[in-house]
Each structure stands twice: as structure tokens, then as C-alpha cells.
Amino acid sequence: MKKPLLLLAPAAAIGLTLLGVPGTASAADSNSYQAQLNALNHASGSGSVMITLSGSQATVTEHFSGLAATFGGKPYPHVQHIHIGAMGQCPTNSADQNGDGVISTTEGAPSYGAIGTTLSTSGDTSPAAGTTLTVAPSGASTDYHRTITLDSKTLASLKAGTAVVVVHGLDPATLSKTAQGEKSDLVPSLPLAATSPALCGTLVASQMSSIPGGSAATGGGSTAGLQHEGWIELGAGLMLAGAAAGGLGLRRRSIAGN
Amino acid sequence: MHEPQHHGRRRLPPFAVLAVVLLFAGAALVTGALHSQRHPPQPPASAATPLTTMSSPTVPAGTPPRHSPAVIGPVLARAVPVHLDIPEIEVNTDLLQLGLNPDHSVQVPPLSRHSEAGWYRYSPTPGQLGPSVILGHVDSAEYGPAVFFRLGALRPGHTLSITRADHTAAVFRIDRVVSYPKDHFPTLEVYGNTNTAALRLITCGGKFDLSTRNYESNIVAYASLISSHPA
Numbered sequence: 001m002k003k004p005l006l007l008l009a010p011a012a013a014i015g016l017t018l019l020g021v022p023g024t025a026s027a028a029d030s031n032s033y034q035a036q037l038n039a040l041n042h043a044s045g046s047g048s049v050m051i052t053l054s055g056s057q058a059t060v061t062e063h064f065s066g067l068a069a070t071f072g073g074k075p076y077p078h079v080q081h082i083h084i085g086a087m088g089q090c091p092t093n094s095a096d097q098n099g100d101g102v103i104s105t106t107e108g109a110p111s112y113g114a115i116g117t118t119l120s121t122s123g124d125t126s127p128a129a130g131t132t133l134t135v136a137p138s139g140a141s142t143d144y145h146r147t148i149t150l151d152s153k154t155l156a157s158l159k160a161g162t163a164v165v166v167v168h169g170l171d172p173a174t175l176s177k178t179a180q181g182e183k184s185d186l187v188p189s190l191p192l193a194a195t196s197p198a199l200c201g202t203l204v205a206s207q208m209s210s211i212p213g214g215s216a217a218t219g220g221g222s223t224a225g226l227q228h229e230g231w232i233e234l235g236a237g238l239m240l241a242g243a244a245a246g247g248l249g250l251r252r253r254s255i256a257g258n
Numbered sequence: 259m260h261e262p263q264h265h266g267r268r269r270l271p272p273f274a275v276l277a278v279v280l281l282f283a284g285a286a287l288v289t290g291a292l293h294s295q296r297h298p299p300q301p302p303a304s305a306a307t308p309l310t311t312m313s314s315p316t317v318p319a320g321t322p323p324r325h326s327p328a329v330i331g332p333v334l335a336r337a338v339p340v341h342l343d344i345p346e347i348e349v350n351t352d353l354l355q356l357g358l359n360p361d362h363s364v365q366v367p368p369l370s371r372h373s374e375a376g377w378y379r380y381s382p383t384p385g386q387l388g389p390s391v392i393l394g395h396v397d398s399a400e401y402g403p404a405v406f407f408r409l410g411a412l413r414p415g416h417t418l419s420i421t422r423a424d425h426t427a428a429v430f431r432i433d434r435v436v437s438y439p440k441d442h443f444p445t446l447e448v449y450g451n452t453n454t455a456a457l458r459l460i461t462c463g464g465k466f467d468l469s470t471r472n473y474e475s476n477i478v479a480y481a482s483l484i485s486s487h488p489a
Contacts, residue, residue: 034450048446052362059362061445204451207388210380211449212364215440215476218395218406218462235287242280245273 032211033158035165035201037064040090041102042174043198045140049165050211051158051203058150060119061213065141067198068171075138078169078198079118079131084154086113088162090200101176104196105168106185112164112200116154119144119165126151131187131195136169158203167199296403298396299411300463301435301477332483333455334385337424339377342392344418347408349394353420355379356393366393373404375459381449384420385428385483389449389456396462396473406461410435410477418481420457427489430457430481437463437475448478455483 037047047064068076091111095103115127120135125148129135137144150158157163172180172193182192339353354376356365367376375394382388394406416432438444448458457480464475 034446036446036450048444048450050445206449207451208378208381208391208449210358211445212358212378212380212391213362214445215438215443216364216366216393216460216462217472218366218393218460218476235284235289235291237284238280238287239284242277242282242284244277245280246277248273 032206032208033163033203034206034211035203037165037167037199037201038090039066040108040197040200041170043067043170045199047167047199047201049201049203050206052210053150053155053158056150056152056155057147059147059213060144062119062142062144062165064167064199067140067167068169069140071169071194076140076169077133077136077138078142078167079133079136079195080144080165080167081115081119081127081130082117082150082154082158082203083109083112083114083164083166084116084157084162086162086164087111088113088157088160088164088202090164090202091197100179100182100192102170102179102182102192102196104185104192105166108166108197108200112166112202113157113162116157116163117148117150119146119148121146125149161202161204163203165199165201165203166197168195168197169193170196170198296407298403298407298409298461298463301410301412301437327453329387329453331454332385332485333387334383334422334426334428334483334486335424336383336386337422337426338379339384339390339392339420339422339428341421342375342418343421344412344416346416346418347411349375349405349408349418351375351394351405353377353392364391364393367395367405369395369398369400369404371401373398373401375405382455383422384430384457385422385426385455385486387452387455389452389458391449391458391460393460396477399471406459409459409461409479410437410463412459412479417484418459421489425489426486428455428483429485429487431484433480433482435477435479437477439464439475440472443476457481457483 031053033051035049037049039045045064045066047062049060049062052059067078070076086109089111091103091108095107095111097107115130118125118127118129120129120132121137122135123129154163170193172191175193179192184190184192184195186195342349342351342353351374354367354374356367356376356378357380359365364378367374373395375392378391378393381391384390395404396407397404412432412435414432414434418430420428422428459479461477462473462475463477464473466473
């Protein structure tokens with residue numbers, strides 16, 4: 001983001017917009033979607049996701065914070081996906097069918113559906129990478145930025161308003177005694193807490209045709225630091241000269257006095 | 259030979275006069291320069307408080323699209339904005355149209371002596387449902403204070419008027435004014451969906467990073483449409 005201002009405001013591009021030429025930017029044919037991530041399963045934390053489409057290319061920008069920080073002494077891997085093909089909603093507590101106090105990933109599926117795309121940090125983004133802990137963002141918070149290709153099913157769900165971002169991984173200490181002893185419904189070698197949903201948000205079409213990426217370079221800096229440095233330098237110079245003249249005068253006088 | 263010189267210096271010591279004149283002139287210049295420093299106003303924390311709890315603009319999270327929340331307040335049909343008046347901070351500017359840079363950051367108006375603000379043309383037009391975005395510079399290295407120099411002085415309750423191409427004037431009221439570090443710019447809060455005809459006025463603020471030639475913060479003034487009339 002932090003680039004020299006002049007690079008961020010190419011005169012040519014501005015010129016085009018001044019002439020009112022529509023649709024010259026690549027953004028004109030892209031679409032933006034947004035999701036506010038809210039906590040599930042008594043997890044703390046929140047976040048937001050923005051997706052800008054250009055064809056099937058999706059630029060995903062996500063921020064979340066406040067999730068469980070460590071798992072077995074290591075940064076907690078939070079697997080995350082775009083779930084598709086169901087009601088396009090985040091589950092409520094009534095989805096907890098076995099009454100253990102935790103909405104497992106399976107129990108949430110009638111609301112948000114199956115994994116359509118894995119929001120991995122690198123490599124495979126298919127459902128197959130859904131529980132690969134090594135490519136999950138880890139730690140309590142994350143700033144995720146990746147451009148990936150969405151398959152036709154995820155694209156269709158996104159456009160139908162039934163795509164839901166789910167971030168998984170609960171702090172076991174916040175679970176009931178029963179739930180703490182349970183195995184994951186997805187990966188039996190893991191505890192239930194590790195794969196259960198922690199944050200959830202439905203992707204909705206943005207009211208903007210394209211959401212800009214982050215901050216704006218709206219300052220040139222003339223009023224930021226010390227201004228009128230020239231005056232100050234000249235003034236200081238004059239004062240120095242004055243002091244020198246005074247000193248010289250005194251010296252002459254003392255010489256003359258001798 | 260010594261006597262007259264000695265007397266002359268006592269009556270009119272030239273070095274002393276020169277010294278005093280130079281010292282006073284120098285001090286005056288430095289004082290003048292320091293007094294004429296102009297720094298853009300920054301919003302206090304209190305300006306971030308919403309004017310009323312009713313005007314909370316963010317759409318509740320996780321809301322399914324088929325159950326969009328009820329729209330609050332007036333909404334206008336689409337019409338491109340052409341002029342912006344904010345009497346409180348003496349802003350009176352025609353509006354450019356701004357797009358996106360190749361890196362997907364928002365374009366900013368050109369730096370020029372006649373500094374104008376610009377409407378981000380992929381956002382709703384002012385008065386439409388959603389967050390309409392208008393950007394202006396706080397200053398420029400070459401030309402000094404710019405069109406949104408005093409944006410940080412806006413307070414909740416101040417009003418502004420936007421003239422649109424359909425000859426309506428849309429009147430907005432400031433809800434809150436917030437300064438965000440650019441590396442923690444809350445994209446969804448600023449650019450995300452709203453249930454009002456909303457407006458975001460954006461400029462730079464905070465400290466200026468001399469190494470990157472960039473301000474460290476953005477000042478965002480959030481406003482909502484309250485009325486409209488023929489322009």
C-alpha cells in the first residue's frame with residue numbers, strides 16, 4: 001500500500017476518468033462480495049472477508065482476530081473454507097443435535113452446506129485440502145490475502161447468495177466436559193474442538209461494484225512536518241550574524257580599550 | 259588619533275547596532291515561520307461517537323441476503339455527483355470521477371494548485387443506498403493545504419450538500435469522524451454495505467512518514483442522507 005504518491009495516481013488514468021470514459025478499468029467487469037464473520041460456539045473473535053471477482057479469479061482479503069491462539073503449544077491452525085450449496089446461513093444453537101453444546105461442522109452443514117473452496121495459505125484450494133492443517137492460517141489473528149481460482153460450483157453459490165465463509169478451531173477450554181472428550185466429526189484423530197466452526201459469515205453482494213483494497217493515498221505531506229524551513233534557516237542565520245557582529249564589536253572595543 | 263575614534267564608537271557603536279538589528283530580524287523571521295505553521299485538524303476520540311444510536315450503518319453480520327435489513331432514512335435514485343459544499347470547513351469543490359489503480363487501491367485526485375475532491379465511481383452515487391465514497395487530498399508537497407485539509411475538524415451534526423447531475427441537492431449529516439492507521443484500515447466498515455444512503459469522506463491524517471512519503475492514517479467522515487431538494 002505504501003508507495004510513492006505519484007505512482008498511485010498516474011496522470012494518465014486520472015485523465016481518462018476526467019474524460020468520463022467508462023469501463024476502461026478492469027474493475028468494471030468484476031464483482032465484489034463481503035462477509036462479516038461472527039463467532040459461533042461461544043468462541044470469542046470476529047472478522048471480515050472481502051472477495052473481488054474477475055471472471056473466476058477471486059481476490060480474497062480477510063482479517064480475523066480473537067480466536068484460540070495455541071494448540072498443543074503451537075500456533076493454532078484455523079482451517080477455513082467457503083461452504084456452498086445450502087441455505088447460505090450461519091447455524092443457530094438449535095443446530096446442536098447431540099446436545100453437547102457444540103455445533104460441529106457436520107451439524108452446521110444444513111445451514112451453510114459443504115466445503116466448496118478451501119481458503120488455504122498456499123497450494124490446493126479444493127475441498128480436498130479442507131483439513132490440511134499445514135496450509136491453514138494459524139494463531140489468534142490473521143490477515144489473509146490471496147488470489148485464487150474459484151470452481152463453477154463455488155461461483156454459482158456465491159452469485160446465488162448461498163456461499164458462507166467458515167473459520168474453524170475452538171479453544172477446548174471453552175467447551176463442555178462432554179465436548180472436550182469428543183473426537184472430531186471430520187478428522188477422528190483430532191479433538192472435536194479442532195475442527196468445529198468458530199467464525200461464520202454469509203458472503204453478500206457488495207453495494208459497490210468494486211471494493212477498493214484498503215487505505216487511500218490522499219496526502220502529499222506539505223503540512224506534516226516543519227514548514228517554512230527557508231524562513232527559519234534565514235532567521236537563524238541572521239541571528240547568528242547578529243551575534244557575530246556583537247561579538248566582533250565587543251572584541252574591537254576591548255582591543256581599543258587596551 | 260585614538261581619542262576621536264574612541265568617542266565616536268561610544269556615541270554610535272556600529273557593530274552593536276548591526277548586531278541588534280540582525281538579532282531582531284532573525285528572531286522575527288523564526289517566530290513568523292513557527293506561527294504560520296499549518297497542520298490539518300485531527301478528529302478527537304469523541305468525534306467517533308455516533309450522533310444517535312439509530313444511525314448505526316453497518317448491516318448486521320451473517321444476515322442472509324434474502325432477509326436484508328430494513329432501509330433507514332431517505333434514499334435517492336442514481337445520479338452522478340458534480341459538486342460538494344461543506345460550509346463548516348469552507349469546502350466548495352466540483353467533483354471528479356475516480357476509479358481504481360492497477361494494484362486495486364482507490365485512485366486519488368491529481369495534485370494541483372486547484373485541488374478538487376473526487377467521487378469513487380464504483381461506489382453508489384450520493385443518495386443511493388450504500389456507501390458512496392468521496393476522496394480529497396489533505397495537502398500536497400508542492401501546493402500546500404488541499405481541498406480536505408480541514409476534514410478532521412468536522413463533527414457529528416455538521417451538514418453538507420452534494421449537487422447531483424439530476425439537479426437535486428442531497429443533504430447529508432455527519433455521523434462520526436474517525437482516524438484509522440492505514441495498516442489497520444477497516445475496509446468493511448468504511449466500504450461495506452449499509453442500510454442507509456451513506457457517505458464516506460476520506461482524506462489523509464496522522465503522522466507523515468518521510469521515508470514512504472505517505473501519511474500513516476486515513477481520516478474518514480461518516481455521513482447519512484437526511485433530505486434532498488432541487489438544486
